[in-house]
Structures are given as structure tokens and as C-alpha cells.
Amino acid sequence: AQSVTQPDIHITVSEGASLELRCNYSYGATPYLFWYVQSPGQGLQLLLKYFSGDTLVQGIKGFEAEFKRSQSSFNLRKPSVHWSDAAEYFCAVGDGSGNTGKLIFGQGTTLQVKP
Amino acid sequence: EAGVVQSPRYKIIEKKQPVAFWCNPISGHNTLYWYRQNLGQGPELLIRYENEEAVDDSQLPKDRFSAERLKGVDSTLKIQPAELGDSAVYLCASSLGLLASRDEQYFGPGTRLTVT
Numbered sequence A: 001a002q003s004v005t006q007p008d009i010h011i012t013v014s015e016g017a018s019l020e021l022r023c024n025y026s027y028g029a030t031p032y033l034f035w036y037v038q039s040p041g042q043g044l045q046l047l048l049k050y051f052s053g054d055t056l057v058q059g060i061k062g063f064e065a066e067f068k069r070s071q072s073s074f075n076l077r078k079p080s081v082h083w084s085d086a087a088e089y090f091c092a093v094g095d096g097s098g099n100t101g102k103l104i105f106g107q108g109t110t111l112q113v114k115p
Numbered sequence B: 001e002a003g004v005v006q007s008p009r010y011k012i013i014e015k016k017q018p019v020a021f022w023c024n025p026i027s028g029h030n031t032l033y034w035y036r037q038n039l040g041q042g043p044e045l046l047i048r049y050e051n052e053e054a055v056d057d058s059q060l061p062k063d064r065f066s067a068e069r070l071k072g073v074d075s076t077l078k079i080q081p082a083e084l085g086d087s088a089v090y091l092c093a094s095s096l097g098l099l100a101s102r103d104e105q106y107f108g109p110g111t112r113l114t115v116t
Helices: none
Strands: A003-005 A010-014 A019-021 A024-026 A032-038 A044-050 A056-058 A064-068 A073-078 A087-094 A103-105 A109-114 B005-007 B010-013 B019-024 B031-037 B044-050 B053-056 B065-068 B075-079 B088-095 B111-115
Touching: A003 A087, A003 A103, A010 A019, A019 A109, A024 A073, A032 A064, A032 A073, A044 A056, A044 A064, A044 A073, A073 A087, B005 B088, B010 B019, B019 B088, B019 B111, B031 B075, B044 B065, B044 B075, B075 B088
Parallel strands: A010 A109, B010 B111
Antiparallel strands: A003 A024, A019 A073, A032 A044, A032 A087, A056 A064, A064 A073, A087 A103, A087 A109, B005 B019, B019 B075, B031 B044, B031 B088, B044 B053, B065 B075, B088 B111
């Protein structure tokens, strides 16, 4: 069965510091992978996605993520965090083989940014 | 362009009462999703529509939950009767429906339900 694990429930970084949010997935075939961000009272917004090809993908707001098949990981990174990045981040895996449009989300990582 | 619209944004009801949530997807989006997000968790799919057809309702608790999308546009999710464990945020999302798993899903702000 598909599953997504985000090992860090809560992360605090200083503004201007680099950020890495971890995501591990379990999926039998080639996964479609997504990162979403959710600000308080807002819906989820797509940051970036990976389907195939180059394993380093660029997203909005200066985020990037790297797909590592050998580690079943899709970690999200940002070189310099801004206070406005404080939010909850969700990794999700999509049904790449069945093409059903179904997404399985991880439990999320809450990012706090210190001034 | 307008995003996904949901109403109400907040709802407080007593257990055993009925409740309904409404969603209007982005214009032209054929696929509509209802998710439930429990506190501290990621969203979980309840039901997915392609136009007016429910193509995946395997996670919908059918004894008390129902949904409809009669004209393939807006949708209503209903709970009757509500239980304490139904307290959660109910999210609606939509996508074009052309690429299925490659489609970007656009999420509404959600309805926060509190059952007392």
C-alpha cells in the first residue's frame, strides 16, 4: 500500500538559514510526488511536483526537492528561509501507475521561523 | 481567476445533528475531490468525482456521509447524524481532469467542523 512518512512533526529554523524537510514514501511503482504548503486558515498550495526525468525539481517561492529512488525520499529544501515561510508542509504521493488522481498525504511538518 | 470556494468556513453543531458543506470548484475543472483533515494530520480522500460521477468513494463512511454533484459543477457533502469523531477540516479540491494523477489539485480553504 502507498504511504508517506514525514519524520519531523515540527521544525524551527532561524530566518536566513537553510531548510530541509524530509519525506519518505512507500510505493510499488514509479511514484508521482508532490509538496504542498498550508498556511493557517488557507487551503493547500502546490509548491512543486515530480513525475519523471531530472530528479532535482524547482518549485515556487524558491523551494526545490530532490527525488532519490534508492532512498525512497523526496526531501524539500530552501537555501534561505523567510519569516513568511512559516506554515505546515505536506508531502504527497500520487498514483503513477493506476493514474487515478488519488493523493496520499504525509502527516505534515510544521515549520516555525525565528527572527 | 476565482479559486475553489467553500462554505461555510466554520460550523459548530451538537452530535446527532445533520450538517452540510458546499463547494464550488474552479470553472472548467471536471474533477472534484472531498478530503477530511484531522488535527495534526494530512488530508485523506473521502470521494472523487469526474463530472457528476463518483469514481472513487471507497473511503466515504456511507452509513452517515453522502455527497452529490448533480450537474457536474458544485458539490455538497453531508453528514447525518454527526458524531464527535467527525470534528475535522473538510477540504474540497478540483482539477482539470485531463491528466488524472498528473493534474494539479487546487484546494479551497476548507470548512472547520466542530461537533460538541
